[in-house]
Amino acid sequence: MTNESSIRRSGSQQSDLRHAGAQRPAGTTLPAWLCETEHYRPLADRSSFIEHNLEHLGDVLAQIGDALPVSHSPLDRALAAVSPSLRIVGVLAVIVCVNLTRNMLFSYVMLAVALVALAVRPARLIAAILKPTLAVCAISLIVALPSVFVGQTSAPVRLVVRAFVAVSLVIALARTVPWNRLIGGLRGLGVPDSLVYVCDVTIQFIDILGRSMMQLLDALRLRSVGRDTRKLKSAGRLMGVLFLRANTQARHMAEAMVCRGFDGRYHVRRERWLTWPNAAYALGVTAMIAMAVYLG
Structure with missing residues (x-):
């Protein structure tokens, strides 16, 4: 009985839809403003801030910790x-x-x-x-x-x-x-572990945060359509986001090093x-x- 009632209900709904379609005038069309074609041409704008920073960061990241073949x-x-x-x-x-x-x-x-x-x-x-x-x-x-x-x-x-x-x-x-040999050379000269740690982590963070900055600049460029007079104001927001990412990354890195048995000394x-x-x-x-x- 349940299946028969559901079949009758669906059949009645379909008949109601057909009846509503029959009542709609045959000559009904879309409004004129929906049929018009729109051509959006954004105004030309310079993005030298983004392009120069992307190019400079790309050059820096290509050199960090990357020894050339000798x-x-x-x-x-x-x-x-x-x-x-x-x-x-x-x-x-x-x-x-x-x-x-x-x-x-x-x-x-x-x-x-x-x-x-x-x-x-x-x-x-x-x-x-x-x-x-x-x-x-x-x-x-x-x-x-x-x-x-x-x-x-x-x-x-x-x-x-x-x-x-x-x-x-x-x-x-x-x-x-290579950077790992330079780190070993510094430790071989008796440089304190704390200073070696600062040098090592700095180089790694330049690479990590540089790539994060490139992603943020790419996102800013993709969202900057047309003329945007407030583009330079986004630099402060980018720095803020980068600072938060650096803080999070530093905490994760410290926890990962502790979990891997790092005791503050370079061997x-x-x-x-x-x-x-x-x-x-x-x-x-x-x-x-x-x-x-x-x-x-």
Whole structure:
């Protein structure tokens, strides 16, 4: 009985619908305003804030923790056998000697060495080193130019040469040595675990938060249709969202490290110091220091 009643009810509903359709006038059409075609052409607008930040973040993320291949460079293949700790000491010694010596002959000698080391590297690595180095040199030149008006005509040259030597060596070290080996090199020099932890986590967070920022900028660009005069005001909101994400990510990362047994200490494998590559590199650094002391 239940099935028969449901069948009768559905049949009566269908007949009511057919009856309602029969009562509707045959000539009924849609309103005119629904039939009109609309062409929406948003006004042209510049999004330089978004595009420039996306491009810059993409370049930075491509360089963070990504050592370039050194198989095509005979110099870097030879330096790869040197202990990272010794290489860090050598670069620091060069920077200190270049900035402490008053005789510009030593700076010019180190500039020649840096240029020769740059010339024997592949084109991709040369471009990766030269771009930030020349940018720092340009800033140094602008800063030192006012000294020309007070009679210090050689100050801009000294500052630019020293900046080129120091920055090119640091960037070459960072781009040719993987980040985990640099962390191990810092720990091998006796750097405190807290400082090593800060350096390690900073590099990782630059990559993570940089990708989050790119996602936020992409979302802002997709939602910015037409002319938007309040686009720059979204920068503060982006920073706020990024701060919240950084806080959440830091908490999750700390919990994950604790769960994996991290006790605040870095345990790195001890590398052999008494090797021929290390001895040759140490001899070169010693000769450089002796030259700096002799030239004064």
